[in-house]
Amino acid sequence: MTKKKALAGVTVVELATFIAVPAAGRILADMGANVIKVESLDGDNIRYTAPTEGRPVNPHEDTTFDLENANKRGIALNTKTAAGQKILFELLEKADIFLTNWRPKARDRAGLDYKTLKQKFPHLVYACVTGYGDTGPDQDLPGFDYTAFYARGGILGSLYQKGTMPMNVIPGLGDHQCAMALASGVLAAYIHAKNTGEGEYVSTNLLHTSIYTQAIMIQAAQYKEHGQPYPIDRRTTTSPFILAYKTKDDRFIQICMPVYDAYYSKFMTCIGREDLAQDARYTHLQDVAKHKRSPEVYDIIWQQMAQKTVKEWREIFMANDIPFSVAQLWEEVLEDKQAWAIDTFYRMQYANGSEKALVRPPIRFLESGLPDYQRGPLLGEDTPTILQELGYSADEIAKLEASRDVSVWRE
Known part of the structure; x- marks a missing residue:
């Protein structure tokens, strides 16, 4: 017997486009909430971003739209007309949560x-x-994660190799972090509303989320007499034990040993420099930094890592419990056995016969189990059903469609 989902019986009205808020709505939908996505008659803009992501344009196989809008129902509504506004407020009257x-x-x-x-x-x-x-002063600026999260928040201007140029960014990274923050706030506010009968206003934004994500280093930047101002040259960074190094087969392995002194001897032995394992010049990070020897250690590691392939280093590091990970490509992530073992992906069978791996939000319930992954609604697909639930007759729905107050999906 399938157990009841955590948010079964909760109604959410979502009036939002693109990624961050719809992603939060998706999280709530996976938890069992009845999420009604309200779109304009033209639809959410995220329906039309396939070319910039390198995907075919196909409403029947839209992996990005499904990622952000799975398990929801959708109504296409003209919120600029009196009839459209009336329907929106009728939806809100029955709602527990409003997302925008x-x-x-x-x-x-x-x-x-x-x-x-x-x-x-x-x-x-x-x-x-x-x-x-x-x-x-900037509350009404248009905000995307490329601008508000990556650029204004300090990622693009700081986290790249000195002397080169900022990284090539991708959509959704900041949006999805905003979504998880919003979902956590919404759940707390909903508990409060259930206990007191009083609603609440919950908000987050891309700028604050970006700054919070980088908070350790942004706070540390206040100590100008210590450390190095970013962007930095990776070769001269304080600790060479938290960098990525190139292997013989032109791949990169990221190592992460924050407590340098505890790992130094073991790591040097692993990479074939037993002769340096007890070398007093390098054993303590404080002394390495004081005497500016980090570039020397970096060069030693770089030279050694270039002697073996990823496969060889993986075996050595795993046998010696060295914290590391191969810098995988997206195509490799899609085949990662551990990612599949923890149900990161779902095999979506589309009606056109295509099968694609789609990503689940990173929240899992043991007792109620994994949610189904129902594709996102086609534009206006659920308009008639949702209006019927509000008490509209078939004739009234037909008139609303004819007057362009709503739209209904037609092939």
Whole structure:
């Protein structure tokens, strides 16, 4: 017998596009919530990003849309008409949680600001993600993770090899971290609402999330008399035991031994430099840093790592319990046995006969088990059903569709 999901019986209305908020809605949907995704008649913009990701454009096989919107139902609604607005507020009346990524001024214009909705629905948990937050001079700037998370937050300007150029960034990294932060806040607010009958406003943003993600080093940057200002030359970094090194077969292995002194002798022996295992010049990181010998140790490791292949180093490091990982390519990640063993992926069988590996959110419940992975709704696919649940007749739904207040999926 399948056990009841944690959020069974909870209704969520999601009015959002792209990634961060829909990803939070996906997490709640996986937990059993009835998540109703409200889209414009043109649809969520994420439906049209396939070319920039190197995928074919196909509404019946849209891996990105399904990643962010699996297990939801969808209604296509014109929120600019009186009839469309009425339907939206009817949905909110029945909702426990409202998710949005509209910017503050846009919410104000539409009467969807927290103050207005709190008066109408005092029990409602209202949650949002923005690029830069709800206050301050930049609150209404458009925010994407490329700009607010990577660039403004300090990642692009700091975390690259000195003398080169910033990394090539990818979509979703900041958005998914925002999604997990928002989901955790929403769940706490929902518990509060259930206990008190009082709603709450929950928010996060890409800028704050980026800064929090890097908080250790951003805080440390205040000690200007210590360490090195970023970007740095990896060869001269304080500890050569937390870097990636190239192997004989042109792959990279990342090692991570934060307590340098504890690993020094063992690691030097592993890489074939037993002669240096007790060399007083290198055994203690404090002395290495004081005498600026980090480049010497780096060069030694670089030279040694180039003598063997990834396969050979993997065997040596695993046998000696050295913390490491091969820098895998995405194609290799898709075949990673450990990732499959922990149910990171799901084999999605599309109606067109295609099978693709789709990623699950990294949250797992033992008792209620893994959620099903139902594809995201086609644009307006569930419009009739959702309207019927609100009490609309077939004739009324047909009139709404004819007047472009709603749309219904048609092949």
